[in-house]
Amino acid sequence: MDRYEFKLKPIGNAAIEAYKTLRTNLMFGSGGEKPNVITVSSSLPGEGKSSTSLFLAISFAQLGQKVLLIDADMRKPGENPANEKGLSYLLEKHLTVEDAICSTNYENLHFLPSGLPTQNPVELFSRDRFSVMLKYLVEDLHYDKVVIDTPSAGSFIDGAVIAAQTDGTLLVAKCGSTDAGSLMRTKQQLESLSVRIIGVVLNVMKKGEYGRCSTYKRYVRYYAKKSKWL
Numbered sequence: 001m002d003r004y005e006f007k008l009k010p011i012g013n014a015a016i017e018a019y020k021t022l023r024t025n026l027m028f029g030s031g032g033e034k035p036n037v038i039t040v041s042s043s044l045p046g047e048g049k050s051s052t053s054l055f056l057a058i059s060f061a062q063l064g065q066k067v068l069l070i071d072a073d074m075r076k077p078g079e080n081p082a083n084e085k086g087l088s089y090l091l092e093k094h095l096t097v098e099d100a101i102c103s104t105n106y107e108n109l110h111f112l113p114s115g116l117p118t119q120n121p122v123e124l125f126s127r128d129r130f131s132v133m134l135k136y137l138v139e140d141l142h143y144d145k146v147v148i149d150t151p152s153a154g155s156f157i158d159g160a161v162i163a164a165q166t167d168g169t170l171l172v173a174k175c176g177s178t179d180a181g182s183l184m185r186t187k188q189q190l191e192s193l194s195v196r197i198i199g200v201v202l203n204v205m206k207k208g209e210y211g212r213c214s215t216y217k218r219y220v221r222y223y224a225k226k227s228k229w230l
Helices: 013-028 049-061 081-085 087-091 121-126 128-139 157-163 180-192 214-224
Strands: 037-042 067-071 102-104 109-112 145-149 168-174 197-203
Touching (some): 049 067, 128 145, 180 197
């Protein structure tokens, strides 16, 4: 198994506690079956879904759970050598799942990079091979949590196609950037594909910015009442 090292800047105690709270809500939220395969998406690029995916995956791994983080954004893959053996090659049947997965510098956390860019990500994710892979990860490789960083669902349809094949989706909104209308349209698009939205994460909110983010907070409170998990 190849190894990939995440190089992260410190995020502060408040952010760490926020991810622990998110993790707890996903584990013990009321109602329904707890999600094993979780997609993290947003309405637009640059709203923090990738960092949310990573820190959420790390948070689960710190509990001793076996966790896999998947970079499913083939439109803007992370720059790393592991991309030469990533998800796009796996879905094109050039690799096995075991050959594509990397270990990481975090105990219990594995990583599946996106692979090199492809011209047909929607077609790849629409094939049975992707849903079969997700089932194999949970049932045969015994991952407790699979966290998938998707393309922005409000911008690219492949994000919604991925989300429709998982147990639930977290939407990330960026304070002072995401508008409630865009978030609502993304929610409606996902729900039209029978995607289960399990919560909204309000990202990059600093002390003193509560007024600026009041619109998003009202949206989060409104939608959280309807959520099975958060």
